[in-house]
Amino acid sequence: MAKENGRNYAAPAVDRALDILEFMAEHHRPFGATEIARELDIPTNSVFRILKRLTERNYTNQDPVSGGYQLSNRIFTLGMSLYTRFELRQRAHSHMQALCRETEETCQLQVPQGERMLVMDTFNPEKEYYLRVVPGSLVYYHANAYGKAVLAFLDVEEINSILPQRMIGLTPNTIIDRNKLIDHLQSVRDTGLAYDDEEYTSGIYCIGAPVFDFEEKPVAGLGTTCLMSTLTDKKRAEIEHRVLECAYNVSIDIGYLGDFFKDKVY
Numbered sequence: 001m002a003k004e005n006g007r008n009y010a011a012p013a014v015d016r017a018l019d020i021l022e023f024m025a026e027h028h029r030p031f032g033a034t035e036i037a038r039e040l041d042i043p044t045n046s047v048f049r050i051l052k053r054l055t056e057r058n059y060t061n062q063d064p065v066s067g068g069y070q071l072s073n074r075i076f077t078l079g080m081s082l083y084t085r086f087e088l089r090q091r092a093h094s095h096m097q098a099l100c101r102e103t104e105e106t107c108q109l110q111v112p113q114g115e116r117m118l119v120m121d122t123f124n125p126e127k128e129y130y131l132r133v134v135p136g137s138l139v140y141y142h143a144n145a146y147g148k149a150v151l152a153f154l155d156v157e158e159i160n161s162i163l164p165q166r167m168i169g170l171t172p173n174t175i176i177d178r179n180k181l182i183d184h185l186q187s188v189r190d191t192g193l194a195y196d197d198e199e200y201t202s203g204i205y206c207i208g209a210p211v212f213d214f215e216e217k218p219v220a221g222l223g224t225t226c227l228m229s230t231l232t233d234k235k236r237a238e239i240e241h242r243v244l245e246c247a248y249n250v251s252i253d254i255g256y257l258g259d260f261f262k263d264k265v266y
Contacts, residue, residue: 016042017050021071024060030068088211088220089120091253096123096222099246103239105224106131108206110146113138115162117147117221131204131225142167142181143174145196145208146221149247151181152188153210153218159185174199192244192264194221203228207239209247214255222247241265 019040024031033051037044051069054060061072092109100107100123107123116138124132141147141162151159159182167176175181188194188210196206208223223243248261 013046013050016040016046017054020047020050020054021059021075024069024071025075028070030063030066030070032066032068036069088250088254092121092211092220092222092250095246095249095253096121099123099222099224099242100125102242103224105226105239106133107222107224108133108146109211109220109222110139110144111220112150112162115141115164117141117144117150120220131201131227133225139200140168140170142176143170143196143199144221145194145206145223148185148188148194148196149208149210149221149223150218152185152194153212156182170200171198171202173197192247192261193240194223198228205231205236207236207243209243211247211254212251212256212258212260214257216256216258216260219254220250222250 019042020036023036023040031039033048034044036042036051037047040047051060055062055069058072058074060069062069088111089109096107096109104125104127106125108119109121110117111120112118117140119133119135119137119139122133122135139147141151151162154162160178163178163181167178167181168174169176175184192209194208194210196204196208198204200206205226205228206223207226208221210218211220211222213219223246224239226239244261245265248265251261
């Protein structure tokens with residue numbers, strides 16, 4: 001049971017399902033509903049219904065010989081998705097440090113988290129004035145350079161499932177029309193670069209690029225967060241090159257073998 005504000009929140013069905021999953025993870029063979037019920041002291045009917053639902057959701061399957069239940073590969077897939085995030089952060093660290101050092105700007109690594117982007121890591125420059133971004137923050141896709149860098153490489157159906165029906169206007173520059181945003185993403189696909197032109201916060205300009213994994217899927221966005229007051233055209237061009245280079249290096253380090261970055265870096 002979870003505790004929040006000093007209170008206990010009981011969810012018996014959830015607890016039983018988790019007990020069953022944990023038991024099956026510790027014992028690597030198929031089990032019948034009656035056997036699990038006896039081992040965990042849970043009513044057989046409850047175990048049977050939970051197992052049926054877990055099987056419908058592809059978290060368990062039935063052994064064709066014994067008829068017993070065992071964990072499916074979906075559990076492994078969930079675990080690997082978490083592993084991939086830790087691996088991404090570790091692999092990206094040195095490249096992000098270099099990007100921060102070379103650009104002298106705040107740098108961010110963000111990953112998709114449902115309907116928001118999660119700030120996975122940030123790197124601050126050694127100078128007096130910069131924008132501090134807090135790791136762990138959840139931010140909108142549509143007004144965010146790193147979110148746009150991911151959205152641009154998803155199917156329209158996926159984009160529509162992520163974006164809210166009514167996109168919030170955070171500044172006068174925020175794109176809040178869905179069709180206009182989808183059209184806008186074409187330039188990201190063409191150049192590999194996404195921008196937040198004072199769309200999230202007035203006075204702040206972000207330059208982002210996508211990170212691809214070994215399946216050539218966009219798994220993150222990274223780049224720089226700059227103060228408009230210090231960003232010249234020359235510096236912006238230099239940062240764009242560095243951001244693309246960093247995204248390419250991180251992608252390669254997590255197994256990407258595609259040619260998207262060809263002719264965009266070096």
